[in-house]
Amino acid sequence: MDVESIERALSGKVEIFMRNVGEQISHYDGPKGIGASEENLGLLCRGDPRSELILNLFAGGNGLSLLLNGFTGSLNRLLLPTTIQIQSLSPLAHVRDGSYRTPTYIIHGEKDEVVPCQMSVTFIKEMKARGLDGEVQVVPRRRHIFDLTLKPGDAQWKKWIEPGYQFLFEHLLVEGTGDNNTR
Numbered sequence: 001m002d003v004e005s006i007e008r009a010l011s012g013k014v015e016i017f018m019r020n021v022g023e024q025i026s027h028y029d030g031p032k033g034i035g036a037s038e039e040n041l042g043l044l045c046r047g048d049p050r051s052e053l054i055l056n057l058f059a060g061g062n063g064l065s066l067l068l069n070g071f072t073g074s075l076n077r078l079l080l081p082t083t084i085q086i087q088s089l090s091p092l093a094h095v096r097d098g099s100y101r102t103p104t105y106i107i108h109g110e111k112d113e114v115v116p117c118q119m120s121v122t123f124i125k126e127m128k129a130r131g132l133d134g135e136v137q138v139v140p141r142r143r144h145i146f147d148l149t150l151k152p153g154d155a156q157w158k159k160w161i162e163p164g165y166q167f168l169f170e171h172l173l174v175e176g177t178g179d180n181n182t183r
Helices: 003-009 015-019 049-059 063-069 083-089 091-097 117-129 155-177
Strands: 104-109 134-139
Touching (some): 063 083, 091 117, 134 155
Parallel strands (some): 104 134
């Protein structure tokens, strides 16, 4: 299928993205002239090619189908992902089947509108129920990617981000000495 057919099928949702495909859009600081803020979901904002792709893929509920099965020529004929496909990508499914054993620390904004905070809470609860080491830090009244403007040493950094680094350092040190059998 050619680019024009895909554009027509997606009703212009990707026109901004397609117009800018020649530009490098990875390893960049976000849309020109726009910094991370609570208003734009931390660099997800209308008019930015990368943001448009992400927002349109997942806002319409088509993202997982497109990622797993590709584009079938019509949004009306997308193949739904199978349970096995979904489970293969799901960290929670891997915790439940015993194949996930990595100590995990999640910092999650309570008001995250991209990934519901409860998903992280459930994930860590399932880890702990299976004897795995995990913690979740729910940050009150914060949205998705709230930490982009925080700097090491700031009060908010120390309160919300630093504990995550401490968790990682503790596990790296313990695993490095051979005193931890969680792998």
